[in-house]
Amino acid sequence: MTPGERLAAAGLSVPDYGGLELGAVLPGALAAVGAADAVAARDAEADRVRLGIPRAEHVVVVLIDGLGHRQLDARKGHAPFLRTTESAVITAGFPTTTATSLALFGTGRASGATGMTGYTAHNPRTGAAANLVSWDGADDPERWQREPSLLRTAHEGGLAVSTLGKAKFAGSGLTRAALSGGEFVGRARLAERVDEAIRRARTPGLTYLYWGDIDRMGHKHGWQSEAWTAALEDVDQELRRLRARLPRHAAIVVTADHGMVDVPGAPRWDIAAEPSLARDVRLVAGEPRMLHLHTDDAAVAPAVAERWRGVLGADAAVLLRSEAVALGLFGPVVADHVEDRIGDVVVAMAGRATVVDSRTQTPEAIALVGVHGSLTREELEIPLLVAYDG
Known part of the structure; x- marks a missing residue:
């Protein structure tokens, strides 16, 4: 068998790099708010058009860790807002894991460029494995990952940029490697992050909101568990509230970093x-x-x-x-x-x-x-949701 035949025989697919993919989301959102110049490595305006992101004064980009399209579709009765708002199915990169995907999202470049090649990766300097989530065993973040953070480039170009996440992630290795730039606002609860996003959306700019509980429930209990479904219901409720209270001329874009298998x-x-x-x-x-x-x-x-x-x-x-x-x-x-x-x-x-x-x-x-990392459709396919009332 050829390598491609081996991949296909295993039911695995190559990510749609340059097409409907996670790396196009942030460039497309930046183009939507007039900051396409912040993206040097790809055509941000083409990404915006391909993904159907409308021009807006402010875009809130929400990344829900672990929310694969296949899992969402199987539990769509528990997520009426997400079910009715999903506009496309896109692919994560490879491997389908958080460190790799957040770098793809934050730079628009795949792991072959970012060096974020897995949950753990070989550090050639030490010969040991580096954990690219905790950053244990990895080198200085800016030395390990050399592609520019799009959030930082946009902020340095004059765009108001903010990130909403756990306070402890503000200076983490992963954040510094791929998602630095603008103001980091630490908020523990999803409702608090949504409140902050609503407030910031009143003025021009871009807000990035990350939420990780669905992935955490999936790892611990499996995506088919009641705990995972309850976490999905919470997200659906809060994102519905975000959409309802979002100012006119502000858009919301929701995606994920990977799916999961039990x-x-x-x-x-x-x-x-x-x-x-x-x-x-x-x-x-x-x-x-x-x-x-x-x-x-x-x-x-x-x-x-x-x-x-x-x-x-x-x-x-x-x-x-x-x-x-x-x-x-x-x-x-x-x-x-x-x-x-x-x-x-x-x-x-x-x-x-x-x-x-x-x-x-x-x-x-x-x-x-629940685990992930490979190229089955359950892991590779992620949702894209775009909502705008302007």
């Missing part, structure tokens, strides 16, 4: 218990749905890939780094300084299967009910 009862391998998976692999990075396998000698990568294919079979697409890059999984360009953060072998899981590593992962991490 994995109890699905195939799972533990590298610690499978010698053939551990052989010749120095470092495993990524996460259970998408793994980077790093070796001490790239010459052994083809043999590693073949062994993994033999063990995982139809439950994964196992690719060499060169094959994954050629397929465009990490975007149209992989920068030289990013290449070594991608595994010599890249493993994208199919269905609901996972690979864990009890040598390095905690029992709590291994026991997560």
Whole structure:
């Protein structure tokens, strides 16, 4: 099989980079408020038109962590506002994980350019794995991620820009890496963030609002749980209130960073218990749905890939780094300084299967009910909602 055939046989798809994708959302929103010049790496006005974002004096961009289109569609009876407002289905990037997606959102560039190649990623300077959410083991954020933050560029160009999130994220590594710029306003509750967004929407500018509870409930209980559904209902209610109280000439754009699959009862391998998976692999990075396998000698990568294919079979697409890059999984360009953060072998899981590593992962991490990272439609497809009364 060719690499593309292996991907298709596993039911996996390449993100729609340059088309209907998460990287177009913030550029399109900036173009809508007259700040297209803040986006140098892509055509922001084309993004605006493609996504159907109207010109407005103020745009509130809401990113709901973990709200995949497939999950929303399955629970649409619990989300009347979101159900009736969804205007398109777009794709996240690869891997379908928060650090990667927030960098794609914040810069308009895929992980091959940003170097945000997974939940954890190989740090070539140390040889160890860096956590790109907590930032443990990673380098200085501006050195690790070199693409300009669109929020910062827009703010420096004179646009009023604000970010609404947890106060502790104001100076976090991930925020500094991809979402810095403008004023960071710490608010704990979603209702408080919505109130602040309504207030800021009275004057021209752009407000970015992040909410993470749906993802948290999905990881802990699964997206099919009552807890996840309750979190969805809360979001739907607050976003309906935001829409109702938004001033005229202000628009709301809602999207997400990835979807999710529930994995109890699905195939799972533990590298610690499978010698053939551990052989010749120095470092495993990524996460259970998408793994980077790093070796001490790239010459052994083809043999590693073949062994993994033999063990995982139809439950994964196992690719060499060169094959994954050629397929465009990490975007149209992989920068030289990013290449070594991608595994010599890249493993994208199919269905609901996972690979864990009890040598390095905690029992709590291994026991997560809902996970993401691969390229199934459940993980890759995310909603786009645009509302405007101007």
